[in-house]
Amino acid sequence: MRLSSLFTSQAAVSSALIATTFFTSSAKAQDRTTEQGEAQITDPGQECAQYSYPPVAAALAANEFPPIWTVATILSSDTNAQAKYQSIQSQIPNIQPKGTQPASLTGDFSNFTYPSSDPDCWWTYDQCTTPKLAGLPPDLAVVPEPDTLGYGFDDGPNCSHNVFYDFLSQNNQKATMFYIGSNVMDWPLEAQRAVADSHEICVHTWSHRYMTSLTNEEVFAEFYYTMQGIKLVTGVTPTCWRPPSGDVDDRVRAIAHALGLRTIIWKYDSNDWRVGINNITAANVDQNYEDLISRAQNGTYATAGTIMLTHELNNFTMSEAVKFYAQLKAAFKYIVPMGVATNQTQPYVETNYSLPSFEQYISGTTTISGGGPLPTGGSSGSTGSGSSSGTSSGTSSSGTSSGGTKSSTGAASRASFDGLGMLAAGAAFVGFAVKLLA
Template sequence: MAEECTAYSYPPVASQIKSFPPIWQPATILSDDTVAQAKWQSISGSVPTNISGTPSGDFSNVSYTAADPDCWWTYHQCVEPKLEGIPPDVSSVPEPDTLGYGFDDGPNCSHNAFYQYLTDQDQKATMFYVGSNVIDWPLEAQRAVTDGHEICVLTALQSPDAFAELYYTMQAIKLVTDVTPTCWRPIANALGLRTILWQYDSFDWKAGTGNVTTETVDANYQSLINDVQNGVFSTEGAIILTHELNNYTMSTAMKWYPQLKQAISCRSPVALNNTQPYVETDYSMPSFEEC
């Protein structure tokens, strides 16, 4: 792992690094980036600024109606935005007996064994990439495309910082992999991105903190499998939240994959039968029929 995670310089990134905000800091639009500035100006007027509560869903000190006028997912799992022109969030998979399979927080510098495992299983997934990771580990990001996975954008910030992080993450992915994502995980719609949510949280990212143990994570995986066996997936599939965050999360995904494979007939990226998941049209992915 130490050798895999040795920092390196990648000339295409090094030559363009000044076109990006400093990595591992809250992103802001660069003062000389007129394209990004113009794009933000074109959408900023439609971005709500009076949202109640906090980003983590704390409504303890505010008065907020149960009608959920802001469509706050953390508060009430709303997936039908109430602003005109914004499509519904992707929160489930329409195909029965199907699992939307993906991993947040990549690319991880030590993911080779994990990605090789997925390749050996002929398993494709959706990889939600952090822009700073893409800049740090460009060859690892390229492997996702080479291996046939779908790449999406990941952010946890708010506008306009969220806009900057999404925008520059898209630019970084395009620079490194030559594909432009069309999806993100919790403005994004104005960048042409589908919002991907989930129904099952493995909480692998939280293992070892608070009351979440490795046994908790195992129980969450088992709960999903139990639901499959009890017919919950008989009319439509679901999406699971898992992570490429560290060796534990990737090892746990590999540990539980055989059980998921046995329980669920189709484990697919969250491309939702979209065989062309990028802006570029020379790249294709399998359909549900090919799962």
């Protein structure tokens, strides 16, 4: 954990309290059978000690899901998945996977040739977000509401996110959480907290690989089993997703669309995930945040808002979010989840959970309904409480601003994963070069 990030926040008092909490360990016995009990743990070592959650353990033991942290495939015993895949095959365009596995799985497309006309709207090639295949909606890369920041975090649920989620709760701030399926299976009670706190959950694939490198069946499985895992753990099925490293083309979009998932990208990359890789430092990340804030102050988003890529990857990325929250709130009029920004009031397949509209959210109603009780952890644990309905003060604050954040090139792989399903902070940078056809 990076101490400097915790003790240099603009919101000095709040961050000092948060920093203190990071170092506070509890001597009393911890309840690791319910979401409420798990949410009370604020010592990272205790949070990240593995535990068993009966529904997940039973499902994995019964081979109802692919092995975690491996590229997902459709299980031979899963007739439901097979039938669903067969039903959407006619909607999948004849676009070949990019590159050659295994190198392409981590974003190495150095020996792959691709036309300069970008026929597949491949984001990794030129950040294309308007599909060229008829019938596909554009990716959400900016939000339509002026002076608004679409607020979200990738790569969760992180096992040590309680202090960060406490901070969001204390500020009545909701966000969109892009969850990795394997992380959900590793840390199910942490995933439940997102629902309990009324955040929006979206898919971030099963194993966090470059999606355009996968076969059709693998792309489908990466989506399908993440959706099923989130449903098993939280009781809700997402209708949105974000591609790891932004790697998406019209083939992957078509499969996502057929499964009811809208594609969400970003306009700016904080590069918080790259600290320690290729000489990227904490100061670089600070500058990216500050550039975004300057842009907002200078009126860059006076006609439409924006999205910056940020993560709950590790304590550094989460502490950066805490550090710059007050400045973002002052620079943007509104900070809202992606679904709120686009008036997606029904964020899940299940209809017993609603998000507020944009107007409701900025008027102070940040929670509409939480969908009832969370799934039970089994006979040894009581049922967790879902989000309660209610109104409270919103997140609006007036301000003008400006600045520039570096746009992402999508040219590096995310950090790799260890056996516990946690992202390894020091993973090697993997670059690629795309050759153009003559």
